[in-house]
Amino acid sequence: MTRQRYYTTQLQAGLGLLDETRQLLQLYQPGMAASQLYDAALASGRFPLVTARRLRNIVAECFAPRFLRDPEVIKQLKLLVERFTTAELNQLLFIYTARANLVLADFVREVYWARYSAGRNDLDLEDARTFVANSVREGKTQKPWSEITIKRISSYLMGCCADYGLLATTGRSQRSITAYRILPRVAAYLAYELKFSGLGDNQIVASPDWELFGLQHADVRDQLKRLSLQGLLIFQxxxxxVHIGWTYKSMEELIDVIAQS
Known part of the structure; x- marks a missing residue:
């Protein structure tokens, strides 16, 4: 029986934190625990404007839940931090942040892309507040959130989407929806990462991770067909x-190839 996951307020510890995450990935060494990474970050001098308390919070409450839960994830991101473009790496970080923060993932899938599909060009804070308030009423949090918490989380959702490039600022409480599309090398990484996580071919196509980029089943198939044309896999x-033939036998092998493309 799958344990129910509830929405949390963990986003309040930090939104995208893109620059900080890149620095921490560079500092990370295999086998490091969060406390060891914090010590290394503190001693590195790379965060001169961040207090020790805030840095500890970034590592323990943001970086660790997103990237340290699975040793394979941090190993792969460590390999890619200098090989992927900033835009590509940010998309990978977005996937893992959404996985760690269900409220963000659902907001993007259910509100952001719904607005885009409806032809809307903008998203405002009230859209986020309505989503959070409805989610609380539907029992998606372990206990009811106060109106203050609802407002805070609504703001964090908008800010996080802006950090990852889904939204651009157009006004104090309004943001414009960008043309956010999964990049080819990110798509290849995600397909293989899902495969090596143990999913079957049809489960890979149906993974909700693709929906973070607005892709439905038919879109995912088209994406996999394009990867097939590039020789990265065989899609039928x-x-x-669905049947997928996998050209590479490990994530490291895939990364070596796509990092040179």
């Missing part, structure tokens, strides 16, 4: 059944 589909 007939009568609703």
């Amino acid at each position: 589909a007939a009568s609703g059944v």
